[in-house]
Amino acid sequence: MEKIIVEGGHLLQGTVRVNGAKNSAVALLPAAILADSTVTIDGLPNISDVNTLNSILEDIGAKIVRDSNQKVHIDPSSIVSIPIPNGKVKKLRASYYFMGAMLGKFKRAAIGLPGGCYLGPRPIDQHIKGFEALGAKVTNEKGAIYLHAEELKGARIYLDVVSVGATINIMLAAVLAEGKTTIENAAKEPEIIDVATLLTNMGAKIKGVGTDIIRIEGVKNLNGCRHTIIPDRIEAGTYVIAAAAQGKEVIIDNVIPEHLESLLAKLREMGVSIEQSDEQLLITTKKNLQSVDIKTLVYPGFPTDLQQPFTSLLTKAEGTSVVTDTIYAARLKHIDELRRMNAKIKVEGGSAIISGPIQLEGALVKASDLRAGASLVIAGLMANGMTEITGVEHIERGYENMTEKLVNLGARIRRETMSDEEVKQLDTKI
Numbered sequence: 098m099e100k101i102i103v104e105g106g107h108l109l110q111g112t113v114r115v116n117g118a119k120n121s122a123v124a125l126l127p128a129a130i131l132a133d134s135t136v137t138i139d140g141l142p143n144i145s146d147v148n149t150l151n152s153i154l155e156d157i158g159a160k161i162v163r164d165s166n167q168k169v170h171i172d173p174s175s176i177v178s179i180p181i182p183n184g185k186v187k188k189l190r191a192s193y194y195f196m197g198a199m200l201g202k203f204k205r206a207a208i209g210l211p212g213g214c215y216l217g218p219r220p221i222d223q224h225i226k227g228f229e230a231l232g233a234k235v236t237n238e239k240g241a242i243y244l245h246a247e248e249l250k251g252a253r254i255y256l257d258v259v260s261v262g263a264t265i266n267i268m269l270a271a272v273l274a275e276g277k278t279t280i281e282n283a284a285k286e287p288e289i290i291d292v293a294t295l296l297t298n299m300g301a302k303i304k305g306v307g308t309d310i311i312r313i314e315g316v317k318n319l320n321g322c323r324h325t326i327i328p329d330r331i332e333a334g335t336y337v338i339a340a341a342a343q344g345k346e347v348i349i350d351n352v353i354p355e356h357l358e359s360l361l362a363k364l365r366e367m368g369v370s371i372e373q374s375d376e377q378l379l380i381t382t383k384k385n386l387q388s389v390d391i392k393t394l395v396y397p398g399f400p401t402d403l404q405q406p407f408t409s410l411l412t413k414a415e416g417t418s419v420v421t422d423t424i425y426a427a428r429l430k431h432i433d434e435l436r437r438m439n440a441k442i443k444v445e446g447g448s449a450i451i452s453g454p455i456q457l458e459g460a461l462v463k464a465s466d467l468r469a470g471a472s473l474v475i476a477g478l479m480a481n482g483m484t485e486i487t488g489v490e491h492i493e494r495g496y497e498n499m500t501e502k503l504v505n506l507g508a509r510i511r512r513e514t515m516s517d518e519e520v521k522q523l524d525t526k527i
């Protein structure tokens with residue numbers, strides 16, 4: 098087991114390059130099942146979620162070759178519809194995309210219930226509603242979901258909540274269904290457009306992605322193709338926030354600035370200077386940042402995945418800021434850890450109320466989930482003295498080489514293997 102050690106207070110300067118999007122990658126890999134020949138994906142991030150999905154694909158018969166340039170070739174021609182058991186599936190939320198992809202390809206699937214970051218309840222009722230509308234019988238037995246359809250027929254599906262996962266999963270099942278499918282009240286996240294682009298390159302007929310009505314005309318089969326993944330807007334946003342918190346001048350490279358409009362608007366309101374070009378952002382911080390309120394919303398609103406890192410930044414803003422997560426109201430586990438670091442944060446009625454400016458102090462803290470980890474790393478960079486962060490495995494789910502990238506920007510941050518004694522003490526330390 099490893100921990101991250103940060104010596105705070107050093108200014109960040111230089112360029113950081115963003116990898117391919119985790120939340121696209123985790124859907125693009127299962128989508129490859131739908132093709133009859135090799136799918137090549139360019140720019141996949143080297144993170145544990147991607148490695149777990151590749152491993153599940155191999156378990157069901159895919160042949161995967163990863164070449165040196167972040168290219169992955171997935172040959173799905175030998176995949177068989179065998180049950181996918183709990184072990185690996187439980188490591189991530191996105192394993193639920195195997196449901197849509199296997200159902201689409203084989204008309205049946207059996208898969209353990211997915212895991213991922215615990216952000217409060219993460220229901221999949223809208224995914225199931227969609228699969229049932231397409232003609233599948235879905236049962237939940239002893240922690241596994243069984244899906245079966247004699248044939249899949251296009252349908253009109255209205256989502257009761259705007260859901261990224263349900264929109265993608267229904268698209269995966271519908272592209273090979275007979276006839277027309279309409280998804281109403283669909284989500285519009287860039288990752289959905291990325292998945293639809295891959296499916297279209299494979300031969301699927303999809304219209305309306307990026308709007309709230311997606312229309313799909315089923316085709317008989319899909320072919321292999323080559324696809325380049327979009328840059329990770331959440332990884333980019335994390336470094337943008339780190340730069341605003343502790344940067345002098347930082348360039349974020351390989352970013353689509355339009356994907357981050359809500360974050361950039363809030364940072365400008367706080368007084369951060371941001372220059373943008375086609376694929377880069379230059380972040381320059383002023384001394385006195387102003388407080389702002391944020392409310393997470395579906396895209397193009399403020400992303401839930403950046404709420405936790407942004408909270409760390411707000412500790413240094415002058416005045417009171419209010420953070421409300423309307424997507425995952427319980428995504429507040431980082432707050433206790435930030436309080437250990439001297440942050441003044443109250444939680445009232447599901448909102449975090451942050452009083453600033455406060456000088457954070459180094460402490461021993463634990464990352465309970467992926468973006469809580471990112472928020473603690475940023476807090477560590479801002480703090481006086483040393484911060485030790487455990488729960489590194491969560492950070493590895495979504496950030497490739499985070500410590501190396503920060504070292505290149507001038508941060509004093511490193512990873513260390515924990516001693517057996519430290520591992521034993523993990524749950525007993527105050």
Ligand SMILES: CC(=O)N[C@H]1[C@@H](OP(=O)(O)OP(=O)(O)OC[C@H]2O[C@@H](n3ccc(=O)[nH]c3=O)[C@H](O)[C@@H]2O)O[C@H](CO)[C@@H](O)[C@@H]1O
Nearest residue numbers: 120219220221222223224258259260261262263395401424
């Ligand atoms: C809209 C949104 O911001 N989605 C985020 C969500 O995606 P994720 O795919 O996890 O969540 P969804 O977009 O599916 O869910 C959005 C909301 O709908 C609810 N819901 C979802 C499916 C369902 O069947 N029933 C239901 O009630 C969820 O509890 C949540 O409150 O977390 C991901 C990981 O943090 C982010 O990358 C996504 O951007």
Ligand SMILES: C=C(OP(=O)(O)O)C(=O)O
Nearest residue numbers: 190191213214402467468
């Ligand atoms: C919580 C996240 O991931 P997941 O939904 O895969 O658990 C995230 O990307 O912030």
